[in-house]
Amino acid sequence: GAHENDAVYVTGTIGDASAGLKIRQHHLSASHSISDALVDRLENPLPRVAEGMALRGLASAAIDISDGLAADLGHVLTASHVGADISIEALPLSDALLSLKLSEARQQAVCGGDDYELCITVPVDNEQQVQQKLDALGCPYTRIGTITPQQQVLRWLDENGNEVNWNVKGYDHFAQTQDDAGNDKC
DSSP: OOOTTOEEEEESOOSHHHHHHHHHTTSOOOOHHHHHHHHHHHHSOOOOHHHHHHTTTTOSEEEEOSSOHHHHHHHHHHHHTOEEEEEGGGOOOOHHHHTSOHHHHHHHHHHOOOOOOEEEEEOGGGHHHHHHHHHHTTOOEEEEEEEESSTTOEEEEOTTSOEEOOOOOOOOTTSOSBOTTSOBOO
């Protein structure tokens, strides 16, 4: 149901659960307090069911972020026959995730899943109502981009609006989880 010029929003912060999993798997290290915060997001997700219900009739499309923003937004784009421009700078990252190297934090936010936050597309005329509904529920949200007419093209933009050649994907249930060198794929 996403349409050209719809705004793209994400609830909460993304990437924490994925980083928590990497910590559990000993592929990532952080201080004890940071590790605890990230692992807690993995082990105690807060699905945004009430928020999703409140946005019925206002959002043009919605999906939970279980396989990573790139994969799950990609599903919306494919089903809706549209594309999206997403601002890398606008990605909502927690303080815990930001304590990691910025490139790692962003990669977890885009590729990592299990946060169960919502990615929603909203017609411009409904943005104020959506914001009011989310505010009333105490749910943080961030506008991260715009739907474009280019079918299934997901573009990542830097702070100046220039396209970044960022070949990232979310989790694929049918792909190998490691490359030939034994490195985790994202």
